[in-house]
Amino acid sequence: MRFIFKQSYDQDIDLAKHGGQHFWYGLLLLLLLVAPWLADDYWLAQLTFVLIYGIVGLGLMVLAGFTGLFSLGHAAFLGVGAYTQAVLAAKGWPFPLSMAMAALLSAAVGAVVGLPALRVKGVYLGIATLSFGFIVEEVLARWESVTGGNAGKMVGQLQAFGWTVDSSEGFYLVCLVLTIAATLAVLNLLRSTTGRAFVAIRDSEISAQSMGIHLAYYKTLSFALSAALAGLGGALYAHKIRFLSPDQFNILQSVDLLLMVVIGGLGSVHGAFLGAIFLITMPQLISLFKDYLPAAIGQAPGLQAAVYGLVLILFVLFEPMGLYGRWLKARTWLQLFPFYRRGLFKRQKAFQKSDRLK
Amino acid sequence: MQALQVLIGGVAQGCIYGLIALGFVLIYKATETVSFAQGDLMMLGAFLGLALLSAWGLPFWIVVPSVILAMAVFGILLERVVISPILGQPAFSIVMLTVGIGYLARGVITMIPNIGTETHALEVPYRGALVQFSGLVIAVEQLVVIAVTALLCGGLYLLFRRSKVGIAMQAASQNQLAAYYMGIPVKRLNGLVWGLASAVAAIAGLLLAPITFVHANMGLIGLKAFPAAVVGGFGSLPGAIVGGLLIGVVEALAGFYLPEGFKDVTPYVVVLLMLMLKPNGLFGQQLRKKV
Numbered sequence: 001m002r003f004i005f006k007q008s009y010d011q012d013i014d015l016a017k018h019g020g021q022h023f024w025y026g027l028l029l030l031l032l033l034v035a036p037w038l039a040d041d042y043w044l045a046q047l048t049f050v051l052i053y054g055i056v057g058l059g060l061m062v063l064a065g066f067t068g069l070f071s072l073g074h075a076a077f078l079g080v081g082a083y084t085q086a087v088l089a090a091k092g093w094p095f096p097l098s099m100a101m102a103a104l105l106s107a108a109v110g111a112v113v114g115l116p117a118l119r120v121k122g123v124y125l126g127i128a129t130l131s132f133g134f135i136v137e138e139v140l141a142r143w144e145s146v147t148g149g150n151a152g153k154m155v156g157q158l159q160a161f162g163w164t165v166d167s168s169e170g171f172y173l174v175c176l177v178l179t180i181a182a183t184l185a186v187l188n189l190l191r192s193t194t195g196r197a198f199v200a201i202r203d204s205e206i207s208a209q210s211m212g213i214h215l216a217y218y219k220t221l222s223f224a225l226s227a228a229l230a231g232l233g234g235a236l237y238a239h240k241i242r243f244l245s246p247d248q249f250n251i252l253q254s255v256d257l258l259l260m261v262v263i264g265g266l267g268s269v270h271g272a273f274l275g276a277i278f279l280i281t282m283p284q285l286i287s288l289f290k291d292y293l294p295a296a297i298g299q300a301p302g303l304q305a306a307v308y309g310l311v312l313i314l315f316v317l318f319e320p321m322g323l324y325g326r327w328l329k330a331r332t333w334l335q336l337f338p339f340y341r342r343g344l345f346k347r348q349k350a351f352q353k354s355d356r357l358k
Numbered sequence: 359m360q361a362l363q364v365l366i367g368g369v370a371q372g373c374i375y376g377l378i379a380l381g382f383v384l385i386y387k388a389t390e391t392v393s394f395a396q397g398d399l400m401m402l403g404a405f406l407g408l409a410l411l412s413a414w415g416l417p418f419w420i421v422v423p424s425v426i427l428a429m430a431v432f433g434i435l436l437e438r439v440v441i442s443p444i445l446g447q448p449a450f451s452i453v454m455l456t457v458g459i460g461y462l463a464r465g466v467i468t469m470i471p472n473i474g475t476e477t478h479a480l481e482v483p484y485r486g487a488l489v490q491f492s493g494l495v496i497a498v499e500q501l502v503v504i505a506v507t508a509l510l511c512g513g514l515y516l517l518f519r520r521s522k523v524g525i526a527m528q529a530a531s532q533n534q535l536a537a538y539y540m541g542i543p544v545k546r547l548n549g550l551v552w553g554l555a556s557a558v559a560a561i562a563g564l565l566l567a568p569i570t571f572v573h574a575n576m577g578l579i580g581l582k583a584f585p586a587a588v589v590g591g592f593g594s595l596p597g598a599i600v601g602g603l604l605i606g607v608v609e610a611l612a613g614f615y616l617p618e619g620f621k622d623v624t625p626y627v628v629v630l631l632m633l634m635l636k637p638n639g640l641f642g643q644q645l646r647k648k649v
Contacts, residue, residue: 064450068450070450070453116633116634116637119633119634119637123392123449123453124588124592124637126392126453127584127585127629127633128629128630128633130584130626131584131585131625131626131627131629132626132630134581134623134626135623135626135627135630138619138622138623141619142619251578251581255457255461258457259454259457262454266450301468301469301475302464302465302466302467302468302469303465303469304465305461305464305468306461306462306464306466306468306469307465308458308461308465309458309459309460309461309462309463309465310458310462311458312454312457312458312461313440313455313458313459313462316444316451316452316454316455317440317443317455320447320451
């Protein structure tokens with residue numbers, strides 16, 4: 001067992017709680033840094049996707065996991081970011097500038113979507129964001145002079161100030177730097193006043209309001225931040241996938257993103273990345289096991305959707321804290337061995353928080 | 359004259375939206391959760407009808423009640439096995455659960471060899487028939503949709519006003535705890551509500567199948583029923599039908615008068631406007647939570 005002796009108040013908000021964490025996160029960082037020389041092209045591409053989806057997941061986590069507002073149209077922000085980047089890159093903007101623009105534009109759009117969030121909550125918010133997602137998808141498909149419409153749009157390579165990122169290793173490192181920056185930003189945000197306000201709103205809007213938290217301001221801010229991260233992820237996505245079409249940003253993508261944070265573990269930064277790993281590796285795993293299944297099941301086109309659905313159902317039923325919750329349990333079991341009790345993480349049966357008047 | 363024809367098409371389509379929205383509202387009123395699987399339940403109903411009608415060759419008048427009954431039982435089982443264990447959890451988990459159910463249903467149907475990936479026509483007796491009425495040409499399918507929806511509304515009205523079960527459902531939807539204290543078996547009622555919602559979805563599926571086609575992704579039409587439910591006010595049964603009709607008509611008119619591309623978006627524009635102007639919908643009650 002580990003005991004942490006707190007000797008100063010600053011220790012309470014330290015990013016790493018003890019030496020072990022310094023060691024393990026340092027090791028992880030080191031591994032990620034040398035990954036381009038260890039992994040082959042295929043796995044490096046997968047890892048890049050994990051990082052990109054991790055950034056988007058961080059954004060959605062801020063919104064859904066920490067502010068308790070859930071969005072069914074997050075693919076729209078991804079799309080706005082991706083197309084902004086594509087258009088600006090074609091005009092020859094250096095990528096740090098165009099990515100900042102992509103994130104800013106997404107944030108602006110997110111703030112606009114956040115406006116109905118001030119009046120509606122719960123289900124209604126889900127439907128408002130869903131509607132918004134459909135409208136953006138349609139706009140992307142119809143605004144042909146800018147987006148290329150359904151025919152799609154090619155995206156060039158990442159370039160800035162005469163330097164072109166033409167190798168997959170280089171692009172991976174750019175993604176890695178941005179991911180680390182985004183993660184640190186979110187972690188710092190969460191231990192600041194703003195982050196605490198988000199969590200307070202998630203736990204109870206009414207008590208947050210009575211503590212003097214301005215709901216409208218913080219909800220809009222949460223939407224804007226979340227959209228900015230999604231836009232940044234979208235900008236990277238555009239360069240990774242090199243070809244954009246509106247149907248990449250449809251409702252199924254939005255549901256996939258939501259599925260990612262739920263399976264990763266709502267309300268934890270780790271969860272965003274664990275979910276991203278799940279989302280990217282699951283199709284690989286399925287195709288790996290396909291050959292061992294009878295052909296009628298293994299070769300069927302709907303297998304992936306069925307597996308996703310089943311996994312989602314099982315997680316909601318049995319592990320609502322997601323993959324990160326599973327890991328927490330395993331870790332606690334090891335730490336407390338042999339004193340782990342089964343009821344330690346038992347979820348509390350609470351009366352439903354009602355949207356209606358009781 | 360052409361506009362009138364478009365209008366009738368819109369009303370028929372709106373009835374379908376209304377029926378799916380009715381399922382949302384039933385479930386929302388009873389358990390205060392939103393089922394994203396409603397469209398996929400409709401798809402299952404349509405496929406079941408297809409299997410009985412085309413593969414087994416049963417007569418149409420046997421197929422319809424058996425599909426409705428089977429889907430009702432399926433809904434009750436679904437509630438018992440999957441939904442009821444996590445009632446009382448945040449609404450978000452249940453939303454994700456129903457999303458998962460929808461994915462699973464779509465995936466499993468797609469996996470059926472040779473059938474799942476194709477589109478099929480449901481061979482109902484009145485398929486393709488037309489009625490001429492003083493210059494109007496109306497497809498019988500659309501008339502059937504409108505008539506059945508009207509009948510169903512009447513039936514549901516009687517159920518909720520006259521029958522003991524219906525009144526118990528209303529009581530439970532207003533206040534579960536109080537209803538429970540009055541001796542109403544709330545848990546069993548929840549199951550029944552899911553059964554009822556699935557049966558309505560099956561009816562919608564059977565009605566929609568002759569107009570469009572039966573395929574694994576037909577459940578995505580359920581996403582257009584959300585605007586219908588919101589426009590009507592999420593907690594109101596007549597509101598769901600009215601909202602559905604409104605969305606259907608607006609969509610049809612937009613398809614007729616506005617340039618291409620607006621048709622699919624108008625329902626969502628309408629719902630966004632509705633949420634900004636009148637978040638409780640046309641028939642929703644204005645309620646404030648007290649601290």
